[in-house]
Amino acid sequence: MKRKTLALAVLATVAVAGAAEARDQIRIVGSSTVYPFATTVAEQFGKTTKFKTPVIESTGSGGGLKLFCSGVGVEHPDITNASRAIKKSEVERCHKNGVTDITEIKIGYDGIVLANSKAAPKMKITRQQLFMALAKDVPAGEGKLQPNPYKMWSDVDPSLPKTRIEVLGPPPTSGTRDAFAELALEGGCKKIGWIKAMKKQDKKKYKAICHSIREDGAYVEAGENDVLIVRKLEANPEAFGVFGFSFLDQNADKVQGSLVDGVAPEFENIASGKYPVSRPLFFYVKKAHAGTIPGIAGYIKEFTSEKAWGPDGYLTDKGLIPMPDAERMKYRKDGAGLNNNIMM
Amino acid sequence: MSNAVATDVQVAPNMNGSPRNASEAVAKSLKRRYAAEKRFRAYGLVAIIFAALCLAILLVTIVGKGYSAFTQTMIRLDITLYPQDIDPDGTRDPDVLSTANYQKLVKQAVQDLFPEVTNRRERRHLQEIISPGATYHIRDAVLEDTSLIGQRLVIEVPVSDDLDQFNKGFISGDVPEVERRVSDKQIAWFNRLKDRGVIISTFNTTLFTAGDSREPELAGIWGAVVGSFFTMAVTLLLSFPLAVGAAVYLEEFAPKNRWTDLIEVNINNLAAVPSIVFGLLGLAVFINFFGLPRSAPVVGGMVLALMTLPTIIIAARAALKAVPPSIREGAFGIGASPIQVVTHHVLPLAMPGILTGTIIGMAQALGETAPLLMIGMVAFIVDIPGGPLDPSTVLPVQIYLWSDAPERAFEERASAAIMVLLGFLIMMNAIAVVLRKRFERRW
Numbered sequence: 001m002k003r004k005t006l007a008l009a010v011l012a013t014v015a016v017a018g019a020a021e022a023r024d025q026i027r028i029v030g031s032s033t034v035y036p037f038a039t040t041v042a043e044q045f046g047k048t049t050k051f052k053t054p055v056i057e058s059t060g061s062g063g064g065l066k067l068f069c070s071g072v073g074v075e076h077p078d079i080t081n082a083s084r085a086i087k088k089s090e091v092e093r094c095h096k097n098g099v100t101d102i103t104e105i106k107i108g109y110d111g112i113v114l115a116n117s118k119a120a121p122k123m124k125i126t127r128q129q130l131f132m133a134l135a136k137d138v139p140a141g142e143g144k145l146q147p148n149p150y151k152m153w154s155d156v157d158p159s160l161p162k163t164r165i166e167v168l169g170p171p172p173t174s175g176t177r178d179a180f181a182e183l184a185l186e187g188g189c190k191k192i193g194w195i196k197a198m199k200k201q202d203k204k205k206y207k208a209i210c211h212s213i214r215e216d217g218a219y220v221e222a223g224e225n226d227v228l229i230v231r232k233l234e235a236n237p238e239a240f241g242v243f244g245f246s247f248l249d250q251n252a253d254k255v256q257g258s259l260v261d262g263v264a265p266e267f268e269n270i271a272s273g274k275y276p277v278s279r280p281l282f283f284y285v286k287k288a289h290a291g292t293i294p295g296i297a298g299y300i301k302e303f304t305s306e307k308a309w310g311p312d313g314y315l316t317d318k319g320l321i322p323m324p325d326a327e328r329m330k331y332r333k334d335g336a337g338l339n340n341n342i343m344m
Numbered sequence: 345m346s347n348a349v350a351t352d353v354q355v356a357p358n359m360n361g362s363p364r365n366a367s368e369a370v371a372k373s374l375k376r377r378y379a380a381e382k383r384f385r386a387y388g389l390v391a392i393i394f395a396a397l398c399l400a401i402l403l404v405t406i407v408g409k410g411y412s413a414f415t416q417t418m419i420r421l422d423i424t425l426y427p428q429d430i431d432p433d434g435t436r437d438p439d440v441l442s443t444a445n446y447q448k449l450v451k452q453a454v455q456d457l458f459p460e461v462t463n464r465r466e467r468r469h470l471q472e473i474i475s476p477g478a479t480y481h482i483r484d485a486v487l488e489d490t491s492l493i494g495q496r497l498v499i500e501v502p503v504s505d506d507l508d509q510f511n512k513g514f515i516s517g518d519v520p521e522v523e524r525r526v527s528d529k530q531i532a533w534f535n536r537l538k539d540r541g542v543i544i545s546t547f548n549t550t551l552f553t554a555g556d557s558r559e560p561e562l563a564g565i566w567g568a569v570v571g572s573f574f575t576m577a578v579t580l581l582l583s584f585p586l587a588v589g590a591a592v593y594l595e596e597f598a599p600k601n602r603w604t605d606l607i608e609v610n611i612n613n614l615a616a617v618p619s620i621v622f623g624l625l626g627l628a629v630f631i632n633f634f635g636l637p638r639s640a641p642v643v644g645g646m647v648l649a650l651m652t653l654p655t656i657i658i659a660a661r662a663a664l665k666a667v668p669p670s671i672r673e674g675a676f677g678i679g680a681s682p683i684q685v686v687t688h689h690v691l692p693l694a695m696p697g698i699l700t701g702t703i704i705g706m707a708q709a710l711g712e713t714a715p716l717l718m719i720g721m722v723a724f725i726v727d728i729p730g731g732p733l734d735p736s737t738v739l740p741v742q743i744y745l746w747s748d749a750p751e752r753a754f755e756e757r758a759s760a761a762i763m764v765l766l767g768f769l770i771m772m773n774a775i776a777v778v779l780r781k782r783f784e785r786r787w
Binding site for chain 2: 251
């Protein structure tokens, strides 16, 4: 009994002492899309400097910003990764909790691809066809909607293959899903005249029409695990999958990306902005932590160096699509000065 | 079965009261009963065969995928360690040595393998056959023995993960060039190097000594193993004494009333609570309220201790119950106090059972990921944790992270990590079996 009490007491003291101690390691949270890039930079940073390797958690963009904006102090993360820009409501939350100076650094682009097995023919699709195939409600004549009746791709457009519509994609919690809905579906949705006109009058309804994905089994939520989607596509040549470009890049012998609006999801096309379904990736830095947590400036410097995010950098090897020179210059400067560059 | 017999026999005498008719009825139904018996056995056998088959498939796929991760393709490089590149002032200061530009030396050494490659683009392409980790290998060699500076060093460094996969046959050279991660040129270079005998396949020690990495050929499970060790240590330290204390009190001292009944029901219910709930509790109480650090094994251990407590309490109570009352009565009879009865007689006799329950509870905790997700232990952590307060991850989390990584070489490493985890679990269960066999007493 005595020994037990002693052990508990020792543990409690150690625990409390540890919590009070200052942190000497950068803590990063956020998007699972940025995670492969951030971890690569963190490892490089840890191995080439005297600082400890930053700890990176993959929490999703929204979850990361929530943690990031919860306050200033060692118990809160220093940096959050995001596969979308910070929202106004999130900035307000940050300000309310004392996180006033935030530096936004755009790191590059990521393409979202619609891919299928190599065993099946490559598909050519437009964003409008994609919207018609995957939206929850599709227009039936001027101003009218009907629940999505299409079962086969060829029902949407005779030029598409005569196979059942089956798309595996990320769940609603994922930033990839948000971006896919915004870029691919809304991109196709607003080509329909009367829906586009609605954007000005009833923005909420417009968004509901354009961003809702059908729930009748044609779109299968396959979890956040993109490797799993690639494997399922291999097993089922009739199915399509939605995931990030880096997974297509690593598995080019098993799956192929569909042409969207006639553009193939290739490195050059995404970098030049020709491929329509691509989005910027970011990370956000808490300026208040730069003085207390060692290594933040060094981490930013490593991330924004040419050998990391440049056109020949090691991040392109991991699937990051680099930004044009001028943009890289701008964000490198913002990062070096930790400028508060969020205008809201 | 016995029911059927009973009715058959009963019905017969009621109909005409003669025993002969009864045995006739039995004889008639005999064939049917034998058939039912056979069927019943067949069901059991099918169930066992099905389970064994599933297990075999699982093991075969894991081992089949993972065994190749235990070897690593290396290349023997001939590097000249020019002092002007490593230590221009000749100070041998470790700070200077560790930040020197070894990459330049590696690049030169790779270039020397194929001096005919001069085109800038192709030279870059050639450099990709070496793992970016090669520079660290050389740095470590220099830091270990500074007298190497200025000399020629023949060192084995890993090739890139793509070529490693190619060498192991996971990337086929037959598919069109654009569809694979290694180009025709790289394959040609690689084959020439193989002919020269500088490509070797060695045991993958990195897998067992390194922490996590984004480069598959540099990634290892040691960080996760150490993290698992600290987590389990905290779990054991907390849950074992608490659980044994609770079990002894409930079994030996507590009065039987409505309160102890309520506690008992709750303990049994807690054993069935999904583990993620404990994770949420850990986040709310240990991290947000007490301000303990995120991602630390101490918090992970506390959460898992909560999770294993009911398992150990239930096992310990069963073990205490199995000690016959005569032992207690005998001890009381020669004048032992209640605490002496428990600590000198009952507890030592119940210990094998308690330990078995503890080990099984710990094995369960070792394989747990869900509650750790909430407290930040599912993270990319490169540094090997030095104590229970350093950020760390655990083995099953490492497996989860690797199985989600885009690089294909991580797939075999995830399977290898599963094999290691299974090894630990089998070992723990074997210890439980041995304890039971050696020390358990029957009355």
